[in-house]
Amino acid sequence: QQHEGNLSVTVESEFYHDWDDDNQRIVFTPFARIDQHDSERSHLDLREFYWRKTFNNTDLYLGVRKIFWGVTESLHLVDIINQSDTIENLDGEDKLGQPMVSLSYSSELGDWSLYILPWFRERTFAGVEGRVRPPFVVDQDNAQFESSDEEKHIDSALRWSHVIDDWDIGLSYFHGTDRTPQLIPQMNNGVTTLRPYYAQLDQLGVDAQYTYESWLWKFEAVSRRHDNRLSANLNRSKAAVGGFEYTWYGLFDSATDIGLVMEYQYDSREANQAPIANNDIAIGSRLTFNDVQDTTLLALVASDLDQRERFISLEGSRRLGDNMSVNIEARFFSNATPLTQLFSLRDDDYLELLLTRYF
Structure with a gap:
């Protein structure tokens, strides 16, 4: 249970x-x-x-x-x-x-x-x-x-x-x-x-990152060859992910920076054999407050362009004094359809609170 x-x-x-x-x-x-x-x-x-x-x-x-x-x-x-x-x-x-x-x-x-x-x-x-x-x-x-x-x-x-x-x-x-x-x-x-x-x-x-002013352009790709006696059609595959992160510094004349993240995810394997990220677009935002407590927030939504499934991720962290910190993390799975990996996780949305003490 x-x-x-x-x-x-x-x-x-x-x-x-x-x-x-x-x-x-x-x-x-x-x-x-x-x-x-x-x-x-x-x-x-x-x-x-x-x-x-x-x-x-x-x-x-x-x-x-x-x-x-x-x-x-x-x-x-x-x-x-x-x-x-x-x-x-x-x-x-x-x-x-x-x-x-x-x-x-x-x-x-x-x-x-x-x-x-x-x-x-x-x-x-x-x-x-x-x-x-x-x-x-x-x-x-x-x-x-x-x-x-x-x-x-x-x-x-x-x-x-x-x-x-x-x-x-x-x-x-x-x-x-x-x-x-x-x-x-x-x-x-x-x-x-x-x-x-x-x-x-x-x-x-191969992985590459190009930095231009407030832009970060990012790319990763792999070519795989499996020796797999169970699934011959999985022996060769390709996958890639790429996109950018753009940061606005000093938002509204404050110390806060906000970044926009957008990436596309691709995998050549067939839908019933591919990972969750096989034809998806991920869009998110990163907030960095640049305060004494080192407060950060990251929100990301990945959406499948074929099945319309969505994976939502939220992460935040903040120091509490000199010896402690608090982290919050949430994961949500929505619009999951049968015969996909995300469908098996449709009832596993969760919210996690982590309190850390340093010695």
């Missing part, structure tokens, strides 16, 4: 130590959540636990890290290194720590990064009593893999990024286990559940 209200407590700390004239660093960031109703949401994780050694223009990393790629606001296509921690948030911005060996080199021709990822981490899903989730529970204990090595498959990635005048450009390549599973219906002791299936993936990605 799912519940309309829920309490949850999280603890996250960061410890680090530098030595060798700051050429070496160790970072330790543990995370824990205790949830009132959902045992799947109660979990521990190492967000980061790594050692870094700097050699002139080269950095060597060994351990568990979080890596973010991308520039767009409404959708993150090229961000592939870390697994999404979806029991924390639907937006894909909360990530599980990824074990890796990585090497980064900086030069006048750009920054180069190589990643060897020796252990795959499965996506998290809410349990029987948790939200937000599909109508059937995901059987996380019986995941299926395309690779016979399963979670021990060694993935790899390469990225080049560079700043050229007003352009920020990135090119990336990933080979390994897809972070996004297919959810395959199955019968388990007479109960319908969803079994995650992780295919092998080759992904080429």
Whole structure:
């Protein structure tokens, strides 16, 4: 049974130590959540636990890290290194720590990064009593893999990024286990559940941002090739997201800035196989008050141009004194039609209030 209200407590700390004239660093960031109703949401994780050694223009990393790629606001296509921690948030911005060996080199021709990822981490899903989730529970204990090595498959990635005048450009390549599973219906002791299936993936990605006065023009695109024995028609696909953010500074001679965000989202997969964002336009606004309390608000509406479905997101944050902050987050799903992913979430609108104490 799912519940309309829920309490949850999280603890996250960061410890680090530098030595060798700051050429070496160790970072330790543990995370824990205790949830009132959902045992799947109660979990521990190492967000980061790594050692870094700097050699002139080269950095060597060994351990568990979080890596973010991308520039767009409404959708993150090229961000592939870390697994999404979806029991924390639907937006894909909360990530599980990824074990890796990585090497980064900086030069006048750009920054180069190589990643060897020796252990795959499965996506998290809410349990029987948790939200937000599909109508059937995901059987996380019986995941299926395309690779016979399963979670021990060694993935790899390469990225080049560079700043050229007003352009920020990135090119990336990933080979390994897809972070996004297919959810395959199955019968388990007479109960319908969803079994995650992780295919092998080759992904080429590009991200770019152009800055001109008050304009930010943003673009991300990927070309994917899956080794997928379950769905041959999913073996090749393309996706893109792009748009702009325009900011009016000092609104009405105040310290407040207001930004207009507009992005288009595209995915080449057929409607019944595509993600929620496959032919959508996202429009939103960002308010930055530039006050002592660092108050911000972000509202975004994504509308499907084919099905007329809408996803509405509201986020706000504000500091309370020196040691506390408050965050508010709301997600609404409207006009959902059958046979689409959004339809399974039509009863999972939610409002979340987060109070954080810093020590």
